[in-house]
Amino acid sequence: MDRPIFLVGFMGSGKTTWGKKLASALEVPFIDMDHLIVEKIGMSIPEYFKAHGEDAFRELEQAVMKEQEGRAGIISTGGGTPCFFDNMDWLLDHGTVLYLNHSAKSLWKRLSQSDVNKRPALKGFTGEQLLAFIEEKLQERAPYYNRAHIHVDQINTSLAELLNIVKDYHQTHEKKD
Known part of the structure; x- marks a missing residue:
């Protein structure tokens, strides 16, 4: 796998959890963009939002995303990453984009059980x-x-099924190149 797989989806959709599992199964690195951002700014994302606002965060997020160019592995994006600037175009051009889809109700159940203050x-x-x-x-x-x-x-896809979906996509995609 020479191009990254970018995981997109709403907050709480399992991008980090599934990203780690997928990376382990494929024996490739896992990269969490939120963790890269926190390392870069030296504070939590909520602290950065409070100090600098969403616009500054989205610009920083885009810069960190573009720093991933050429990296192989599974890269978990923030829930809003594909929705700002030309980010989704960039993701589509620089890797395979995998959307972890959930219903609003399933996300609500998952997020209600987490610390929403984070x-x-x-x-x-x-x-x-x-x-x-x-x-x-x-x-x-x-x-x-x-x-x-x-x-x-x-919710209804196992890791084995996800691996097959990814492998099938890559085999089909490689034949077209």
């Missing part, structure tokens, strides 16, 4: 407000996420 976009949302926010954001982001090369129903 996620700047969710701060202050609970219960039905959180579900409504997720539904709205998913609808806004669908045109970006849906452009991915591969779409996977993350």
Whole structure:
């Protein structure tokens, strides 16, 4: 695998968890863009959001994304990464984009069980407000996420099935090149 696989999807969709599993199974590196950003700025993403705002964060996120050019492996992006600037075009041109798809309700269940304070976009949302926010954001982001090369129903797909999907895609894609 000489081109990276970029994982995209809403926050809480399992990009980090599945990215690590996929990388291990394929014996390639796993790279988490959020961790790279935190290392680069020396503070948490919520702290950076508070100090500099979302626009500055999105510019930083794009710069870190473009620093991944030429790297092989599984790269987990932030939930909003493909939705800003020309990021989705860049991802599609520089690797295979895999969308970990979830329903709003499944994301709501997963995010309700996590610490929403670690996620700047969710701060202050609970219960039905959180579900409504997720539904709205998913609808806004669908045109970006849906452009991915591969779409996977993350809830109903096993690691073995995911590996087969990725391998089949790459075999088909390599034949076209």
